[in-house]
Amino acid sequence: MKKLLFLLLFFPSLIYAQNKTGGINWISWDEVEAKMEKEPRKVMVDVYTDWCGPCKMMNNTTFSDPQVVQYINENYYAIKFNAEGSGEVTFRGTTYKNETYDANKAGRNGTHDLTRAIAPVNGRIAYPTIVYMDEDFGILSPVQGFYKPEQIMPILTFFAENVYKDKTWEEYTKAP
Template structure:
């Protein structure tokens, strides 16, 4: 009996370590751009707000999925960016801030950050993909489940999006895509 309990505890411990190891390694945009200089990788940016319900669901249900976390950590620099926050971002020799930020509204609707405006983010959540040189590839709006996000993670990481010049080509890719991530 004691052996079963010990094995059970070991299994729980190993599972806990595995789950902890599957967190996305979030960095700031400035850090991601600096990391790209040493080791080029694409950037995956989660543009969220503190008050956004779908943003919280995306974080809980999708970004904490072990398959998503492992894939993002391997192939991207991951950036979590508060679209109504008070951080400063330097991008393409421009500095962006939020001059109208109101600290008393930190957990409510606040002023839009200049960088989110620059990226033309109009809805939350939005995930923005950047290439290895820090250029914007594409934004993807809305809450996505792990297998839905997998399609975009893989199409941008593999550069398959460059082969798609029409909506029909994307639709064909979408129909033939076989997700591997567990829900």
């Protein structure tokens, strides 16, 4: 009985530890440029904010799903980008910053210029947005909204496996 109780109490912590240590290999903008020189891959940018509930849910569910984690780590360089952060980012030779960032402000903050450059869909910015890029940092598509693991997997494969070059999203997702 003591062994069973020990396993019931100890086993969940093992699962938790595995999820925390075996997650997505998030890297910085500087790191991705260096890695691209050695091994070109597609890039996936998670554009989030600290106050965004769906961003947190996606991080805790979708980006913690073992199948999603493995697929992203094998096929993409993944960047987490705070859409309202204060840091400067140099991307494709241009330095972007958040001129309206206020360190004393709680909650929503100014929008980073890089967010405006890569994340709008039809002129609108929403969170979360996942921006998919090719091996030359060309923007393939920003995809807005919360996605469950089973919803994001087709999107990940659509870009990683170059399906977008021969089919539209509608053709790809159309039932056979």
